[in-house]
Amino acid sequence: MDAVAVDLAPLQRSAGIRDIVAYERITKTPLHRRFVFLLVVVLLFAAAMLAGLWFLGRTDILAVAPILAVFVIGYTLLAAVGFVWFAVGLSRRVKIAAFAWQNGWAYADRLEHTRRPGAPFTRVLRGQERAVVAGDDPRMPFELGIHHSLSRGQEGATVQRPFAFIELPLPSSVPHIVLANRRRSIVPTLGLGRGAARMELEGEFAKVFRLIVPEGYQTDALYVFTPDLMARVLDLGRGAEIELVSDRLYVYLPGSTRFDRPATMSAALVLAEEFHRRFAARTELYRDDAAGEIAARAGVSVGLRGQRLGGHGISVLAVAGTVGVVLLSAGVTALTLFGGDFFTSLLGGP
Template structure:
């Protein structure tokens, strides 16, 4: 099978000078998304360390003044602390510069890779409008960074993040994903890989257990499959034996979701856009799993409805194919969510901990 995606730019080493020149060019270009990345953090770190050094100097001078009021000793102590602070500023500034330069090397590598393959690289894309299970959670949603394509087969790949909670209780969630556009619409189905689960599913969304379907071995050994109630036979139609073989062979480390006319691949750490292996895997998945799911989506018809299904909100309407358009009844378009029992158990344990702490404090006050 011939490789479509050229990963050569990902294997080429970027020099420090190339990274600096690229950073300067992006800062001067005014392109959206690059300006904030061009601001150096050295000044902030230097100011922080400078403030701490000032406090340390005053503290040392105060201690020396209490125990020995010699002006010479005071001057020597202050000079020593100040000199140490300057060294710390220099060290941290160099470390921060190297770290940021390394990030710019990655940016340039991704830009070159995207240009070679006709993709677009964006360091940050606020609020991607996809129907997948991770894309409508929390606030502050963004893909950072991501590589996108208008004509596929892989439409997007990147690291997606969102935030939950607020203030001190806020938490940032990060997932890596790839999106493959299908030529037709299919019922909502999820394959939850068992290999990356611990105590229950690792997915941020739980689905009701009565929607689990068995597709036989070997798929059941590696995945927990979900389909809307009453769509078990539809799942058999979509997941043919040859497709199952490909899924077990190469996809069992990923979670997969079919929703509307999309196939999403999810991972916590296995879809690094700077790694050639990621694109080799996605290239293979698109030509095997994606092609077979896409073929099924073109021929699939849901006998439960007689009217064409509407496009999902926020997505570009697709031209209707010849013949009856692919369609899914309302109850087949989305899985019903359930409760993550691991989260409930964690909340109960945390509540017990707080209760015990409160009882201990009350006992201490009474005693």
């Protein structure tokens, strides 16, 4: 089968203002989020701050309270830095969109409330995906993008670091298998797979990955991850984490992954093409012998025990934040109850 021809030229050019304006029009970006609108707002804000600073300089207020000048200049610089950060991210998405459209693929600037079966997607109450590219070529059907957690109030416990992902379809459902990276944790796996088997592998593969599978499905995992396939996983995905769940394969990469760079996008597509081909060959005929005769007649290829690893994974960031809030609350409570006596004794009072 011939390899998929990919035109990387749009990623090799910088995005100009005309490209950005056209992109925002095509993606129907709301007015209050558009580049020109925000640029005008920042310029007006900077002008107002400088005018205020000039007015304060003509009075004696700055001589009495020079800290005001620091606040004015600081807020102006903060607004400028925030706009530059926004503009850089926008220009990168413009390049990715141009690349997708050039190759006849679908593109979405922002997706919310997606229902992907991967563990890091299901544990987040509210998530948002940016710069999502989807190709439907049967030789390489894929979706890729950057996932961000969003939270309000009680949802903060599900926040996790942003991560990049590549989603590939599988021809058949398989047991839930996670390849957690020992050297670089990308998605939360703490608490994932309670009561599951953590298989000890051999050679270099065991140094890089930790294989988590439902108890009783160790042989099935080895049926999928043959030595030659594991070798290619090491070659192409050494810095990634991998998950097989239902009829989907996910490759997770750090949130800082730059898909707008030609070399990064090319490597991601090579990985997508080869992983799709190799994993499809290993899973196409998979059937779970433990699923039972009734499940087999119903077309269910994986038994209930093998469909999901226990737990959802706990974000270390969320744990640290929760512990910080608890400690802060305890400190405030202690200070409220005993603070008076403490300060009295500290100052040597009666």
